[in-house]
Amino acid sequence: MAAAASLTEPHVLAHTKSHLFPDDDSESYVVADTQFAQDRWIEDRRIAAGVKSRLAPFNHVRVGSGYPDLVGVRKLEAEYLAVERLGEEPPLVVIEAKGRGSGGVDVERGVIQAYDRLGEANVAFVSAPAGAISATDRTLARQLNVGVLGVDEGGSITVLERPRVVGNRTAKEATAIRFQASAQGVVDRNFSLNHPKNYLAVPLSIAHDRDHRELIETHVVGAVDGAIDGAAFLGLIEERGPDYRLTSLGEEVVRFGLREHPDLDAALAAFEQWQRSRKRFLDVAPRWGQLARRVVFAYPATELLVTELQTMHDDGLASPSLVELVEWLHGQHPTFTVELFLRGETDVRERALTDDGRLRTPVLEEGASYHSPTVFQLKAMLFHAGILTERGSEPANLDPRADEWALCEPLSRGR
Structure with a gap:
């Protein structure tokens, strides 16, 4: 029971997050509950700055009848799940952590809490010091389809019970976490340019038979990567390996450009006159401005x-x-x-x-x-x-x- 004697809930949660949501996974997003952002934990013990840093960012996300310790979206490896995940959409994962407290480690309560979240989450885990998890806890978790993760003193994770992914509808509040994990979330992939014309020109350049980066730099803006990232952010293009493909919205931008101009060259040339303009786009280019309104409203x-x-x-x-x-x-x-x-x-x-x-x-x-x-x-x-x-x-x-x-x-x- 040595591990159970020293691992508090914030430590258990930090180790669990590091394993299930590694920093190098750009297609996931996870938040810890705001209770872990405070200075102190049980018995007036301070939460170490390093632990809080590992748990950040924080938010208070309601799932089921309560607020899980960790809520995230990620495609989990097979070792964590009872069956292979079907479909492309990553599951909404909730985790309830239990650690040392004045009354011991209440793993059973964590299992019940995690089970409650399954009404709106796709996968639920309870995470606790490995030495505190009993056979009875594992049996209950298995019956309720709750995964069990054992954390040892050094921070290693052992998957004791693997849950099945269920197809529940995401709760309204948890949709914000799905949004952040998507290509349009405001975490890593974001707008770096503040004029919509820089993004509208990207589908025209992708549809052209010449190098799209050269076309963007020549006719639109020097910050080519920012224009491409923003176009993806607005849902105009999608990354496919080393290349990009137009979404249906991006195809509509190209159709509009060809309706307004004789060809793609003429459409891109029109963007040169708007470079470095600070006037409202809707005023200087009313029809393109209306298209920008449609695109921005789709965000x-x-x-x-x-x-x-x-x-x-x-x-x-x-x-x-x-x-x-x-x-x-x-x-x-x-x-x-x-x-x-x-x-x-x-x-x-x-x-x-x-x-x-x-x-x-x-x-x-x-x-x-x-x-x-x-x-x-x-x-x-x-x-x-x-x-x-x-x-x-x-x-x-x-x-x-x-x-x-x-x-x-x-x-x-x-x-």
């Missing part, structure tokens, strides 16, 4: 923002500040709001969120708390597409109390 976060801004307008708050918007959104979509707006670094979310996931307003008033791809690049594109009244600002130059998020064309209450 999952846009509809959410527009819907809630319209509701705020209906309730008498026509021009909310960034702080007011985030507080409002968090009341309706807490997990998504944190993922979309707040930086994932430990110090930001540790200060911005209480252990039960509530927001601390003073931290929201600091520009450095915000995710640049949302408050700068996405907002700038919504401005250029004629959706928002103001362009975005870099977090370093941002005053969240004065940064306005208002619709250009709000609808009247009598609509």
Whole structure:
């Protein structure tokens, strides 16, 4: 029982995350519950900075009737599952960790908690010090389709019980985690350029028979990688090995370009006149601007923002500040709001969120708390597409109390 005597829950969870969600997997995303972002754990013991760093980012995600210790999306290796995963979509994985406490290691309670999450998750595990897991715990977990992971003193993981993947529908709040793990999530693949024309030109270049990188650099923008990444972010192209293919939305951009211009060369040449322009794109190129509006609206976060801004307008708050918007959104979509707006670094979310996931307003008033791809690049594109009244600002130059998020064309209450 030596392992059970020293491994606390944060340590168990950190070791489990390192194995199931390795840092080098770019197609996964995982958050630890906000209770682990706090300074202290049971019996007033401090959570080591290194442990918190390994567990970051933090969020308070409701799955089932509670908040799992770890929620993530990843294609798990066969060693963790009872049967091979079918289909391409990675499963939503929840983990309940148990470690040393004043009352011992309650593995049975962890199994019950993990089982509760299976109503909305695809895979559930309980993770605990290996020496604390009894045969009775394993039998119960096997009956309830809960995986069991044993953690030893050195941090190694032993898979004691392997669960089956179930096909439950993802809970509304957990969809934010799926969003972050997708090609459109705002974690690693994000907007680095703040003008939609840079992304609209990419499908035209991919469809051309000449080198697409050369075409983008010549006619559109020097930051070729940023343009390509943003086009993928908006769902215009998909990476296929060393090459790219057009999505259905990207094909529609090409069709539009050929309808507006004699050929792809002429369409790309038109983009040269918009280089370094700071004017609203919808004003300088109305038809391309309308297309940009359609493309940007297809991005999952846009509809959410527009819907809630319209509701705020209906309730008498026509021009909310960034702080007011985030507080409002968090009341309706807490997990998504944190993922979309707040930086994932430990110090930001540790200060911005209480252990039960509530927001601390003073931290929201600091520009450095915000995710640049949302408050700068996405907002700038919504401005250029004629959706928002103001362009975005870099977090370093941002005053969240004065940064306005208002619709250009709000609808009247009598609509």
